[in-house]
Amino acid sequence: MYTDLNRPPLGVDALRRALVGDSPGDDPRAFYSSLDVVAETGSTNADLLARAADTALDRAVLVAEFQGHGRGRHARVWEAPPRSALAVSVLLRMPGLDVARLGWLPLLTGVAVVDALRTVAEVDAKLKWPNDVLIGGRKVAGILAEVAQTAPVPAVVVGVGLNVTLTQDELPVPTATSLALAGAATTYRDTVLRAVLRELAAQWNAWHADGWSTESLAAAYRARCGTIGQPVRVTLPGERVLVGVASDVDEQGRLVVAPDDGGEPVVVSAGDVTHLRPRD
Structure with missing residues (x-):
């Protein structure tokens, strides 16, 4: 009951x-x-x-x-x-x-x-x-x-x-x-x-x-996917942190991030993602 x-x-x-x-x-x-x-x-x-x-x-x-x-x-x-x-x-x-x-x-x-x-x-x-x-x-x-x-x-x-x-x-x-x-x-x-x-x-x-x-x-x-196009902070294995804009999800289901430092896009297969506030 x-x-x-x-x-x-x-x-x-x-x-x-x-x-x-x-x-x-x-x-x-x-x-x-x-x-x-x-x-x-x-x-x-x-x-x-x-x-x-x-x-x-x-x-x-x-x-x-x-x-x-x-x-x-x-x-x-x-x-x-x-x-x-x-x-x-x-x-x-x-x-x-x-x-x-x-x-x-x-x-x-x-x-x-x-x-x-x-x-x-x-x-x-x-x-x-x-x-x-x-x-x-x-x-x-x-x-x-x-x-x-x-x-x-x-x-x-x-x-x-x-x-x-x-x-x-x-x-x-x-x-x-x-x-x-x-x-x-x-x-x-x-x-x-x-x-x-x-x-x-x-x-x-x-x-x-x-x-x-x-x-x-x-x-x-x-x-x-609401992550694509968002500024993100990704905590990678080993506690490394990546900050940038999520630009895509590739054919293997991995997140592609364009880093803020202007480097090459980073492909993320595992990590904790935090959506950041959109930039002005």
Whole structure:
């Protein structure tokens, strides 16, 4: 029994009817083979990674009403009050994909989350490289992909943590936000989750149909990326700092930065990016 009427539990039966098919295929409305909702877990990503040894398991969705040890990039902890957010992970096997392109899956997921939020929540969501989702410059969602195996068929667990009804006092950091705080058209988590998973299915199917080419995917990512054109500070591995203007995301998903010192553009494959104030 739940006591907060503003935070009802997810309707698992309705979600399964909307998203799970007997023979998952190209239809985003029946793309997934299973969908489970648990009251609490440490990490939905970790749970699916543990189950990935079962090679028959594919397109499996796991959602937690409360996630006690959710992980972001660089092992950062992500946690939200029960039923105030969406903590969802999906196990996807990628037949025929070159393992060198596995890093595109979290970026593809970012495109899916942005499109879902723009459509059903009617918010101006944008991507911050590589895979944070922002509204009004504040983080509303983060994405973490972890490789379960690379052979014989690459398998990846991709997780999304999305703030839905968190209040100002409940935000993990001052630079975060939630759909409720952003004035979203809906904060009904079932609606948002359905939209996110359907968009993920549609993006995955399009990528697969394109032979895992990154050309169209890169163009879609660039069109939604708010980092391009922004002054940025990038903290690189080894605590080196790069300051400049983000000029592009290349075909390998790397950020290209034109440094302030006038040197050659720097290609960044890993680093923490901070958007700086636009210059006059």
